[in-house]
Amino acid sequence: MTLKDKALSVRENAYAPYxxxxVGAAITAANGEIFVGCNVENVAYPEGTCAEAGAIAAMVAAGQSRLTKVFxxxxxxxxVSPCGGCRQKLIEFGDGDVQVTMATINGVEKNMTLAELMPGAFTEQHLENT
Incomplete structure (x- = not known):
C-alpha cells in the first residue's frame, strides 16, 4: 500500500461527528515504515487531535523520530494543508526538504516542502544558548 493509499484508508476511521x-495522514519514517493517523474530534473542540499529530505519535511510539514524507x-x-500546530510538529521530526503532499479525495494534489509550509520555523537551533 502506498502512502496515499494508507492516508485515504485511515481517513475513513476519523471520528468527526461535529x-x-x-482527515487522514500518513508519514514515512526514516526507516521506511509508514505510520498513519486520523482526526479525532471532541465535543470540547480544542481537545481534538489532528491526523498529522496522530501519525507522529504512532511513529514516536514505535521508536522512530525522523520523518521523510508526509501525505x-x-x-x-x-x-488541505496541515494546521499551524501540526506544521510545528512536523518540522520537529522532519528536515525542511521533506515533501508534504496535500490532497483531496478526488485526486487533486499539491506538493510543498516543510520549509515552504513553515518559513521561519522555531527549531532547536533557537535554544542553543539556553
Missing amino acids: SNFK VVADAPLP
Missing part, C-alpha cells in the same frame, strides 16, 4: 470533516488528505474542494 464537523463531518474527516494529508481530506474531502475538500482544494488540498
Whole structure:
C-alpha cells in the first residue's frame, strides 16, 4: 500500500461527528515504515487531535523520530494543508526538504516542502544558548 493509499484508508476511521470533516495522514519514517493517523474530534473542540499529530505519535511510539514524507488528505474542494500546530510538529521530526503532499479525495494534489509550509520555523537551533 502506498502512502496515499494508507492516508485515504485511515481517513475513513476519523471520528468527526461535529464537523463531518474527516482527515487522514500518513508519514514515512526514516526507516521506511509508514505510520498513519486520523482526526479525532471532541465535543470540547480544542481537545481534538489532528491526523498529522496522530501519525507522529504512532511513529514516536514505535521508536522512530525522523520523518521523510508526509501525505494529508481530506474531502475538500482544494488540498488541505496541515494546521499551524501540526506544521510545528512536523518540522520537529522532519528536515525542511521533506515533501508534504496535500490532497483531496478526488485526486487533486499539491506538493510543498516543510520549509515552504513553515518559513521561519522555531527549531532547536533557537535554544542553543539556553
